[in-house]
Amino acid sequence: MDISVLSINKLKSVLSDNSKPDESLLQAMSGDNRAGVRKLYEQWLLKRQKNEAEKSRIEKLYxxxxxxxxxxxxxxxxxxxxxxxxxxxxxxxxxxxxxxxxxxxxxxxxxxxxxxxxxxxxxxxxxxxxxxxxxxxxxxxxxxxxxxxxxxxxxxxxxxxxxxxxxxxxxxxxxxxxxxxxxxxxxxxxxxxxxxxxxxxxxxVTRDKIMLEYHDEFPEYGFDRHKGYPTVEHLRALTRYGPCRIHRRDFKPVKDFDQLLSNSLSVE
The missing domain is CATH 3.30.420.10 (Ribonuclease H-like superfamily/Ribonuclease H)
Structure with a gap:
């Protein structure tokens, strides 16, 4: 196939409009003396490989x-x-x-x-x-x-x-x-x-939405960002404010902060 009369933009349009372009076109692009055409071919080939890998992954999911x-x-x-x-x-x-x-x-x-x-x-x-x-x-x-x-x-x-x-x-x-x-x-x-x-x-997604609602009630803990996970930000908030009613008080980090807060209040 002679593609010498086709511009790079035209070839790009042909590839984008056709998910399965003619193999003779692809072969001609791979050997074209224009570096831009060969690069376009390589990009398309990489895209096809990724699409095939994704299709295979999805099929395995079933x-x-x-x-x-x-x-x-x-x-x-x-x-x-x-x-x-x-x-x-x-x-x-x-x-x-x-x-x-x-x-x-x-x-x-x-x-x-x-x-x-x-x-x-x-x-x-x-x-x-x-x-x-x-x-x-x-x-x-x-x-x-x-x-x-x-x-x-x-x-x-x-x-x-x-x-x-x-x-x-x-x-x-x-x-x-x-x-x-x-x-x-x-x-x-x-x-x-x-x-x-x-x-x-x-x-x-459902749980994240629930934690966003809790953020409105307890904005000081940053639930909108870490969703309750033990990030540095969350641990710092626990140090400053202690646990709130939605904290899992039997989890060790929360239990430790809860105990420290109780000891502090008893000393006062």
Whole structure:
């Protein structure tokens, strides 16, 4: 193919308008004597490689769901939680049942996504899902049960709240749920299952919104920035103000600050 009469801008337009350009065009660009054309070809090739890698990653996210559908389970819920590590606020879980091969470009573990991508997917998942629900465990329940049991409780609540009842549950992490349903616990499931990844996004974004509301009530702690996690800023605020009512007082750093504050008041 003779592309010598085509300008670089024209070739750029041809590539942008065609997701699968003719191979003869690409071959001609790769050997063109113009450096700009060869660079354009290399950029397009890199983009195609990235797109193919992303397509392969997304396809792998559905392998777990496909595995259990092949065993006769039609409605598979993925379950995940957010908020095990913070010093304040509830733990939030979500359960999601996706249709087979749902189209959710960019889907991934919520921890690997920037805020903008999480919020975009948060909006996209809900109308696509066959059913979704959120469950929570309060600060009081976390302190009473411990964070692991409170997380499992929140996950059970999310499954119980689904309007469409699942046939099978994929659970993120090594622990099973106290539910009368067939299930499989999948370590790092939010990177291995589309439905768990979707649940991780709903749980994370929901919890972040809750912490933003708490920031309005307790602005001195900076919950809008760290969402309750033990950052330097948060620890400094605890040193200055002591714990507030949404702090997990059984967590060691909070317990230490609580004890120091109590000792200071008793001395006074």
């Amino acid at each position: 392998e777990q769901e496909s595995k259990y559908r092949s065993k006769g389970f039609g409605l598979i819920a993925g379950v995940d939680e957010a908020g095990r590590g913070p010093l304040a606020g509830p733990v939030v879980a979500a359960a999601v049942i996706l249709p087979e091969n749902a189209c959710l470009p960019g889907l991934n573990d919520s921890k690997k996504l920037p805020v903008s991508a999480r919020e975009r997917l948060f909006v996209a998942i809900k109308p696509i899902a066959l059913s979704w629900a959120v469950g929570m465990a309060s600060v009081e329940e976390i302190c009473e049960l411990n964070i692991l049991q409170a997380s499992l409780l929140a996950m059970c609540r999310s499954v119980d709240s689904l309007k469409v009842k699942p046939d099978f549950v994929l659970v993120d992490g090594p622990n099973g749920l106290n539910l009368p349903l067939p299930q499989y616990s999948l370590v790092k499931g939010d990177t291995l299952s589309a439905s768990i990844a979707s649940a991780s996004i709903l749980a994370k």
